[in-house]
Amino acid sequence: MASLKEVRSRIQSVSSTQQITKAMKMVAAAKLRRAQDNIVRMRPYAQRLNAILANLTRAIDDDTVSEYGTVREVRRVLVIAITSDRGLAGAFNSNVFKGVAALxxxxxxxxPAANISVMAIGKKANDYFARRGPLVGNYTHVFAQLSFDTVRVAAEQAMAGFRNGEYDEVMMVFNESRNVATQVVRTEQLLPLVPAEAPAAAVATSNVDYIFEPSKEDIVQTLIPQSLKIQLYKAVLESNASEHGARMTAMDKATENAGELLKSLKLTYNRTRQAAITTEILEIVGGAEALAAG
Structure with missing residues (x-):
C-alpha cells in the first residue's frame, strides 16, 4: 500500500491538473464562440457563390472554364490536410490523418506514393506528414493569424499547381463542425471544378436569366478563382471551429476524470490513514499489556 506522503502528492498533482483542464475548457469555449460566428457567416456566402457559379458555367462553353474544370487522367494528386497547431483535442488531429490514409x-x-503530394495546413499536420516525405509549401502559421489573406496564398499555390499540370486532382481533408460535441471528417474535391457536381440549390435555380456586364466569360473567369479560394478558406474555418469544440469536449472529459480520480485517491488516503492509526493503537495497547504483564 502506498504511503500517506505518496497519496498526498498524487492528490495535489491531480488537483493541479484538474485546475488546468478547467481553465483550458473555459478558454476553448470562448474561442469556440468566435470561431462558430465566423463559419456561420461564411457558409451562406460560400453556398450562394457556388450556386451562382454553377448557373453561369452551365450557360457557357466548356472551353471557358477549362483552366480549372478540365478533367484529366489522375496521375498526380495534391491532398490538403487541415489540422490544428496544438494537441489536447482528443482524436481531432488523428482523425484527419486517418481520413487522408483512407482517401x-x-x-x-x-x-505510387511519390505521385501523391500533401499540403499541410496546421502544425500538427506539418509535423506528421513531414516525417513521411516532402511537403508542398509551409503553412504552419495559418492559425496564428487566421484570415482570408493567409489562406489565399495556400489556395493560389494549389491552383497554380493544377493549372501547370503538376496535379490532376486537388482534394481537401478536414474536420467539419456539426455542433460543440460532434466533428465529422470531410473529404472534398477542390479541383478540378466540375459543374455537374454543383449543389442542389444551384440546380433548382439554373434557369435564372442573368444580365452580364462586361461579359459572361469575364465574370466566370473572375468568380472561379475567387470561389476556389473561398472553399479552402471555408474548410479552414470549419476546422478551426471543430478544433475548439473538440478541445472543449476533451478538457471537459479530462476534468471529470480528474474528479473521479480525486475521489478514489481521497478514499485511498483515508483508508491508509485509518490503517496507520489502527496500527499505532494496536502497538500502544500491546506495549501497555506487555508492561502490565511484566
Missing amino acids: VAQRYANL
Whole structure:
C-alpha cells in the first residue's frame, strides 16, 4: 500500500491538473464562440457563390472554364490536410490523418506514393506528414493569424499547381463542425471544378436569366478563382471551429476524470490513514499489556 506522503502528492498533482483542464475548457469555449460566428457567416456566402457559379458555367462553353474544370487522367494528386497547431483535442488531429490514409487507400490505391503530394495546413499536420516525405509549401502559421489573406496564398499555390499540370486532382481533408460535441471528417474535391457536381440549390435555380456586364466569360473567369479560394478558406474555418469544440469536449472529459480520480485517491488516503492509526493503537495497547504483564 502506498504511503500517506505518496497519496498526498498524487492528490495535489491531480488537483493541479484538474485546475488546468478547467481553465483550458473555459478558454476553448470562448474561442469556440468566435470561431462558430465566423463559419456561420461564411457558409451562406460560400453556398450562394457556388450556386451562382454553377448557373453561369452551365450557360457557357466548356472551353471557358477549362483552366480549372478540365478533367484529366489522375496521375498526380495534391491532398490538403487541415489540422490544428496544438494537441489536447482528443482524436481531432488523428482523425484527419486517418481520413487522408483512407482517401489514398480507396481512391488512389493504384498510384505510387511519390505521385501523391500533401499540403499541410496546421502544425500538427506539418509535423506528421513531414516525417513521411516532402511537403508542398509551409503553412504552419495559418492559425496564428487566421484570415482570408493567409489562406489565399495556400489556395493560389494549389491552383497554380493544377493549372501547370503538376496535379490532376486537388482534394481537401478536414474536420467539419456539426455542433460543440460532434466533428465529422470531410473529404472534398477542390479541383478540378466540375459543374455537374454543383449543389442542389444551384440546380433548382439554373434557369435564372442573368444580365452580364462586361461579359459572361469575364465574370466566370473572375468568380472561379475567387470561389476556389473561398472553399479552402471555408474548410479552414470549419476546422478551426471543430478544433475548439473538440478541445472543449476533451478538457471537459479530462476534468471529470480528474474528479473521479480525486475521489478514489481521497478514499485511498483515508483508508491508509485509518490503517496507520489502527496500527499505532494496536502497538500502544500491546506495549501497555506487555508492561502490565511484566
